[in-house]
Amino acid sequence: xxxxxxxxxxxxxxxxxxxxxxxxxxxxxxxxxxxxxxxxxxxxxxxxxxxxxxxxxxxxxxxxxxxxxxxxxxxxxxxxxxxxxxxxxxxxxxxxxxxxxxxxxxxxxxxxxxxxxxxxxxxxxxxxxxxxxxxxxxxxxxxxxxxxxxxxxxxxxxxxxxxxxxxxxxxxxxxxxxxxxxxxxxxxxxxxxxxx
Amino acid sequence: xxxxxxxxxxxxxxxxxxxxxxxxxxxxxxxxxxxxxxxxxxxxxxxxxxxxxxxxxxxxxxxxxxxxxxxxxxxxxxxxxxxxxxxxxxxxxxxxxxxxxxxxxxxxxxxxxxxxxxxxxxxxxxxxxxxxxxxxxxxxxxxxxxxxxxxxxxxxxxxxxxxxxxxxxxxxxxxxxxxxxxxxxxxxxxxxxxxxxxxxxxxxxxxxxxxxxxxxxxxxxxxxxxxxxxxxxxxxxxxxxxxxxxxxxxxx
Numbered sequence: 001x002x003x004x005x006x007x008x009x010x011x012x013x014x015x016x017x018x019x020x021x022x023x024x025x026x027x028x029x030x031x032x033x034x035x036x037x038x039x040x041x042x043x044x045x046x047x048x049x050x051x052x053x054x055x056x057x058x059x060x061x062x063x064x065x066x067x068x069x070x071x072x073x074x075x076x077x078x079x080x081x082x083x084x085x086x087x088x089x090x091x092x093x094x095x096x097x098x099x100x101x102x103x104x105x106x107x108x109x110x111x112x113x114x115x116x117x118x119x120x121x122x123x124x125x126x127x128x129x130x131x132x133x134x135x136x137x138x139x140x141x142x143x144x145x146x147x148x149x150x151x152x153x154x155x156x157x158x159x160x161x162x163x164x165x166x167x168x169x170x171x172x173x174x175x176x177x178x179x180x181x182x183x184x185x186x187x188x189x190x191x192x193x194x195x196x
Numbered sequence: 197x198x199x200x201x202x203x204x205x206x207x208x209x210x211x212x213x214x215x216x217x218x219x220x221x222x223x224x225x226x227x228x229x230x231x232x233x234x235x236x237x238x239x240x241x242x243x244x245x246x247x248x249x250x251x252x253x254x255x256x257x258x259x260x261x262x263x264x265x266x267x268x269x270x271x272x273x274x275x276x277x278x279x280x281x282x283x284x285x286x287x288x289x290x291x292x293x294x295x296x297x298x299x300x301x302x303x304x305x306x307x308x309x310x311x312x313x314x315x316x317x318x319x320x321x322x323x324x325x326x327x328x329x330x331x332x333x334x335x336x337x338x339x340x341x342x343x344x345x346x347x348x349x350x351x352x353x354x355x356x357x358x359x360x361x362x363x364x365x366x367x368x369x370x371x372x373x374x375x376x377x378x379x380x381x382x383x384x385x386x387x388x389x390x391x392x393x394x395x396x397x398x399x400x401x402x403x404x405x406x407x408x409x410x411x412x413x414x415x416x417x418x419x420x421x422x423x424x425x426x427x428x429x430x431x432x433x434x435x436x437x438x439x440x441x442x443x444x445x446x447x448x
Contacts, residue, residue, distance in 0.1 A: 011292025013267030042317070105391060107319040107362070110415070111199040111241055111445045131199060131445040133272055135294075135319050154198060181272045181294065183236060183448050 002194065003033035005058070007050045012039060015071075015180045018190040027057045035196070036061050039180075040073030044098070044138070045085025047073055055091065062093060062172060067196045069122075070174035075167060076140055078174055084138050093172060096142035104155035106137040112152050112165075114177070120149040120168035122175075122192045130185045132165075132177035139163040139176060152176070199445045200437070201241040201416035202406070202430055203395060204423050206231060208247045208277070211257040215424070228261060232269050235423065238430040239448035240271060244297070244365070244418060247277035248340075255284065259291050266292025274322055285312045289320055297322035297365055300338040303345055303352075306359060313360025322395075323361040325349055327382060328369040334382050341369050349382070350389050357390045364394045365418070371399030378409040378417065387413030403428060403436035410442050 002021030004012055012023050019037065024030060036058065040047050051058070062068050070078055077090045082098035090098075101108060111131045116123055134152070142148060142164060150166030167174040173193065179186035207215050212226040224230055232243050245265070247258050262275055275288050276297030285296045296316065302309050302323050313321045326341050327334040327349035334349040353364050366386050368379030378396040387394040393415035400406065400419035409417045422428050434444045 011263065011266040011290070013263070013292065014270060017267060018270075108198075109319055109362070109393070110201060113197060127447060130447055135272075137319075181270060183239075183270050185447060186270055 001033050002035040002037060003030045004037045004039065005030060005054065007040065007047055012180075015039060015190070018180065018187055019194050025054070027054055030054060030057045030061070033061070033066070035067040035069075035193070037069045037071065037193075038074035038077065039071040040077060041135075042073065043084060044073065044076060044082040044090070045088040047077065048085065048088045048090060051077065051091075059091060059093075062091075065171045067193065068172050068174075069193050070167075070172075071180070072136060072176060072178055075174035075176050076138060078167070078172070079140055079142075082138055094140075094142055094147060094167065094169070095144065096140060098138050098140050100138050101154075101161065103159060104161055107135060108137070108154050109135050111182075112154060112177075114150045114152060114165055116150050117148050118146075118168065120166065120173070121196060122166070122168065122173050122189050123149070124192050125188045126185055131182070132175070132179065132185055133181040133183075134165075134177045136176060139165075140167070142167065149173075150175075197443045199241070199443050200410050200414075201395075202239075202433060202444070203242045203244055203416050203418040204235045204240045204430070205244045205246060205397070205418050205420040207420070208245050208249070208258070208261065210249050210254055211261045214248070215420070229264050229268050232265055232273070235430065236269055236271050237448075239434055239445070240423075240430050241445060242271060242416070243269070243273040245273060245275045245277075247275065249277070252278075259287060262288055262291040262293050276322070276324060282308065282311050282315060285321075286315055289316045295320045295322050295363070297324045299324040299326065302356060303336060303338050303347065306355065309356050309359035309361055313362070318360050318362040321361055322363045322365050323356040324365040324367065325352060325356075325386075326367045326369055329382075334385070337369060350385050353386045353390050353394075357392050361392060363392055363415075364390065365397060366394050368398040372397075374399050375401030375422075377401065377405040378412075378414070380408055380412045383409055383414050384412040403433045406433060407437060407440055407442060410437070 149168035396409040396414035
């Protein structure tokens with residue numbers, strides 16, 4: 001069973017439809033799940049507060065080797081903190097920083113490309129340069145380059161930023177884009193996660 | 197590279213698509229979910245639903261529809277039409293729309309733009325502007341194009357950007373329905389005045405028109421009838437643009 005962690009934000013019905021599983025905020029249900037999905041939209045600090053009662057079960061699941069997929073803010077939450085909400089503690093699974101876009105238009109909204117940096121089971125059947133849908137103003141800058149699975153270029157030519165758009169380390173997967181809004185490519189990615 | 201977007205618009209009344217839809221192989225051309233799925237399959241980048249029910253009592257029908265679309269569709273969608281309050285905007289987002297748009301209410305109460313942006317986020321708020329050339333400037337109209345407001349559309353665009361709009365849906369009333377192309381001077385004037393994305397709307401009749409709008413600075417082009425009547429598929433339009441160097445999403 002896949003638990004889609006419900007933080008009371010947005011409509012996750014199509015995520016459930018693509019992945020199966022349940023949308024839940026119940027720590028016992030999350031504990032029993034075989035896989036976890038952490039979607040997220042909104043402010044880092046506000047979501048950290050909602051996440052607080054679930055922090056332990058989520059970290060246990062990750063440490064137990066259960067497949068975990070972070071989506072959008074769910075990727076950023078894997079780091080210790082974000083420039084968006086100084087002092088608020090993320091999950092701290094990865095080391096690095098979460099920074100605001102500078103010198104380019106923020107938020108970054110729309111369909112943009114995923115350029116693969118390493119093999120990742122999530123990418124099976126997805127071409128290099130595939131388009132996904134993004135909506136975000138912050139991006140992660142991991143300390144260890146080997147966890148970066150994919151990057152995306154954004155901004156006018158000559159001044160573009162290349163940021164991390166997918167992370168992959170053992171059982172922990174995370175994407176900055178929204179697979180649930182990314183048409184066929186998003187569905188393929190979610191099905192790859194379901195099949196892990 | 198960020199792609200330029202092709203957006204389809206659907207007019208909704210009491211939960212059903214209205215206006216002539218002549219799709220082949222569609223069982224029920226009035227069913228918004230079925231039509232949206234069809235567009236998604238054809239490669240549309242985004243769908244805009246304009247609710248023309250314009251009756252507060254029937255808002256529930258729209259909200260149920262938003263929920264159904266959110267559960268079935270895997271591309272972003274925007275909902276608007278007659279939104280007057282922060283609560284309505286918030287509810288539409290809560291039910292699963294990616295963005296809301298406001299028009300008349302923003303002109304009547306500009307502070308509403310800031311209020312909604314603060315709650316749902318700038319990225320999720322679109323301000324729609326209907327404009328018509330009056331001989332000396334592009335004038336803002338409200339109430340579905342029935343009421344001239346004496347406001348310069350270019351200035352109004354700058355104002356809503358400052359107030360927190362994340363995007364501008366710019367409809368030329370002069371071009372709308374003509375199928376002779378988007379209003380390029382208007383598109384250019386607004387797109388160069390603001391930093392937020394501008395969606396060109398009104399007048400699309402063939403692929404060249406989208407090319408012109410993107411060259412004029414639009415980030416997205418919106419059309420209804422050329423898709424509804426099967427004149428061009430989204431795929432044909434995108435291939436036309438790709439061949440001319442416009443970055444578009446082709447892997448749908």
